Amino acid sequence: FFAPEVPVGASYDVVFVGGGAAASIIAGSLSAAAPDLHILVLEGGPTTREKLEHIQPARYFSHLAPYSTTEQFVVSNPSDAVAGRNIIIPVGKCVGGGSSVNFMLYNRASASDYDDWDTEFNNTGWSSKTLIPLLEQAETYEVNPKAPTHGASGPLHVSYGGAGFLEIGQQFLDIGPQVEKNRPVGVDGNDFTNKSINVFYRMPKWISGQGTRSDAPHHYLYTQQSNPNLVVSYGSRVTRVLFDKTLTATGVEFVYDKHVFPDYNPAPRQITATKLVVISAGAMGTPQVLERSGIGAKSILSSVGVKQIVDLPGVGETYRDHVFLVSPYFADPNTTTFDPIFRADPTTWTQALAQWDANRTGLIAANGVDAAIKMRPTTAELADIGPEFTARWNSFYASKPDKPLFWLSALAGLPADQTGLPVTQYMSSGCFLGYPESTGSIHISSATDVYAPANYSSGFLTAQSDVAALRWGYKKGREILRRMPAFRGALIPAHPQFATNSTAALTETGPVPLDAPDVVYSAADDQAIDDYIRGFVGTSWHSFGTAPMKPLAQGGVVDSNLNVYGVKNLKIADVSIGPEMVNANTYSTAIAIGANAFQIIAKELGIKV
Numbered sequence: 001f002f003a004p005e006v007p008v009g010a011s012y013d014v015v016f017v018g019g020g021a022a023a024s025i026i027a028g029s030l031s032a033a034a035p036d037l038h039i040l041v042l043e044g045g046p047t048t049r050e051k052l053e054h055i056q057p058a059r060y061f062s063h064l065a066p067y068s069t070t071e072q073f074v075v076s077n078p079s080d081a082v083a084g085r086n087i088i089i090p091v092g093k094c095v096g097g098g099s100s101v102n103f104m105l106y107n108r109a110s111a112s113d114y115d116d117w118d119t120e121f122n123n124t125g126w127s128s129k130t131l132i133p134l135l136e137q138a139e140t141y142e143v144n145p146k147a148p149t150h151g152a153s154g155p156l157h158v159s160y161g162g163a164g165f166l167e168i169g170q171q172f173l174d175i176g177p178q179v180e181k182n183r184p185v186g187v188d189g190n191d192f193t194n195k196s197i198n199v200f201y202r203m204p205k206w207i208s209g210q211g212t213r214s215d216a217p218h219h220y221l222y223t224q225q226s227n228p229n230l231v232v233s234y235g236s237r238v239t240r241v242l243f244d245k246t247l248t249a250t251g252v253e254f255v256y257d258k259h260v261f262p263d264y265n266p267a268p269r270q271i272t273a274t275k276l277v278v279i280s281a282g283a284m285g286t287p288q289v290l291e292r293s294g295i296g297a298k299s300i301l302s303s304v305g306v307k308q309i310v311d312l313p314g315v316g317e318t319y320r321d322h323v324f325l326v327s328p329y330f331a332d333p334n335t336t337t338f339d340p341i342f343r344a345d346p347t348t349w350t351q352a353l354a355q356w357d358a359n360r361t362g363l364i365a366a367n368g369v370d371a372a373i374k375m376r377p378t379t380a381e382l383a384d385i386g387p388e389f390t391a392r393w394n395s396f397y398a399s400k401p402d403k404p405l406f407w408l409s410a411l412a413g414l415p416a417d418q419t420g421l422p423v424t425q426y427m428s429s430g431c432f433l434g435y436p437e438s439t440g441s442i443h444i445s446s447a448t449d450v451y452a453p454a455n456y457s458s459g460f461l462t463a464q465s466d467v468a469a470l471r472w473g474y475k476k477g478r479e480i481l482r483r484m485p486a487f488r489g490a491l492i493p494a495h496p497q498f499a500t501n502s503t504a505a506l507t508e509t510g511p512v513p514l515d516a517p518d519v520v521y522s523a524a525d526d527q528a529i530d531d532y533i534r535g536f537v538g539t540s541w542h543s544f545g546t547a548p549m550k551p552l553a554q555g556g557v558v559d560s561n562l563n564v565y566g567v568k569n570l571k572i573a574d575v576s577i578g579p580e581m582v583n584a585n586t587y588s589t590a591i592a593i594g595a596n597a598f599q600i601i602a603k604e605l606g607i608k609v
């Protein structure tokens with residue numbers, strides 16, 4: 001099953017470039033449906049099989065450490081739109097990709113997100129009608145197996161996690177609807193309809209009732225390990241796809257990753273794919289593999305000396321992420337939060353691990369995010385967001401009532417490096433935009449060096465409408481959190497720098513009454529918030545859309561059967577194919593893409609499913 005050293009010149013029917021979330025689902029499903037099919041998965045990062053850091057949910061934070069071997073850190077070019085900063089985007093780099101390191105927040109898109117893919121971008125077979133049943137089949141929704149649109153017997157288990165309902169989440173769910181008078185508690189924040197919008201809901205997690213992470217490889221790929229025809233070669237970084245004269249993909253070239261196998265010969269090796277090559281290297285990786293293979297915009301390829309074989313100017317463009325603003329507050333020191341876990345407090349970890357060993361519950365089986373709302377402004381509230389957002393509202397949101405502006409939550413803790421901060425409990429307002437207007441790009445900076453840093457521009461906040469929307473999100477979060485009983489004031493350096501005599505100054509040190517007036521912000525205060533947003537906004541870890549499934553004339557890279565335009569036997573299957581953003585955390589969409597890609601590939605190869 002694991003073959004770190006692939007025989008030189010070996011031949012397979014189907015070769016996967018990248019072994020992340022989508023690839024694990026497709027390769028595992030193909031192997032189960034057609035055990036005779038010879039499949040090779042080439043994954044640049046290390047194996048994750050049976051490793052506790054990929055099984056115990058609370059270890060997610062460890063993958064973000066600067067010395068991490070399971071994530072790669074993509075660094076953006078500096079941009080004035082984010083106060084001259086370089087934005088750092090961690091992406092999964094291991095078998096399972098993001099699914100093996102992510103924060104396990106279970107959020108699903110709105111039906112119109114996928115319907116737009118189908119109707120606006122001419123992608124028959126990608127509407128919510130097709131994708132929702134596939135998502136149902138993928139999950140066991142332990143929260144309520146009978147709930148509409150959810151599944152009861154799929155491999156990926158979903159629960160509220162093993163730590164119960166922590167106080168911060170409870171208070172958000174309790175106080176939120178009292179502050180937001182027309183936004184009640186909803187039964188399900190993820191039923192794909194507008195009933196999921198503008199309701200406070202308890203957050204499910206990609207965590208099983210057995211306290212383990214619902215990643216893709218342990219539930220689709222490693223389950224097929226007895227099949228000798230399925231080979232996973234981890235630590236194998238693909239440089240490029242190989243083509244014959246008819247532009248048919250015939251195989252790939254790869255190198256052993258110098259971090260995973262420092263002692264291996266670094267010379268490139270080639271293997272053959274007789275039927276299909278599938279690129280599943282994620283939204284950051286896929287455009288780079290395409291460009292090194294000669295597929296992309298002429299100007300980009302010639303600037304690094306790659307000979308172009310197909311002109312696809314859409315490669316690496318329309319990069320999107322859900323820009324994320326985390327605003328920290330002090331919490332009552334007696335509250336249970338994830339801060340001691342984030343700070344690696346030895347006593348907390350010892351106790352929590354003992355509890356997990358005993359019965360798979362406790363903080364180790366959770367992520368600290370227990371309640372949220374997907375908020376959409378009412379017509380009256382549009383005035384509060386201001387004129388900078390009007391055009392975006394009219395063109396994108398107005399006619400689609402299931403599209404929220406942002407996801408807002410109270411996180412139980414401050415998920416950041418807390419070096420130098422008071423050792424206490426925190427809670428944070430976390431707000432990410434569902435559909436940022438800003439887009440970025442990612443391109444190669446070297447023809448052959450797979451370790452060369454990408455030329456990446458995040459595009460974050462280049463559209464002022466995004467700043468206006470996040471400004472409103474900051475205010476909304478503050479109004480709820482300052483009324484929560486656990487509130488003990490703001491961690492001021494990580495907030496807007498309001499003038500000391502402003503009515504918006506952050507002077508409170510305890511909760512205000514429910515009926516306290518809302519904070520009033522002057523134009524100068526709004527400017528302070530905007531400066532703060534530009535100085536602090538970061539990634540939601542949801543890179544997306546860099547090889548979009550669209551008509552060629554609109555900058556598309558693949559058609560609705562995931563075929564790369566202009567070549568044969570080459571498909572893309574990962575979140576880079578999203579032609580437009582979905583409003584939710586993207587693991588669910590990676591699963592939908594993987595499950596639908598499996599159906600498409602199986603049909604083409606004549607495999608019965």
Ligand SMILES: Cc1cc2nc3c(=O)[nH]c(=O)nc-3n(C[C@H](O)[C@H](O)[C@H](O)COP(=O)(O)OP(=O)(O)OC[C@H]3O[C@@H](n4cnc5c(N)ncnc54)[C@H](O)[C@@H]3O)c2cc1C
Pocket residue numbers: 017018019020021022023042043044045090091092093094095096097098099101102103104105106107236237238239280281282283285286289450540541542543573574575576584585586587588590
């Ligand atoms: C830190 C983090 C937190 C997240 N939190 C959440 C969350 O709470 N909820 C949620 O829904 N989503 C979350 N996500 C997002 C989600 O995990 C991803 O959207 C999803 O994994 C994308 O799946 P994919 O198959 O497109 O790519 P990935 O899962 O990223 O897989 C791509 C794989 O390709 C490999 N690769 C890249 N280039 C090459 C190459 N040249 N050769 C060989 N291999 C290569 C990479 O190593 C990687 O393993 C998070 C992601 C991260 C990184």
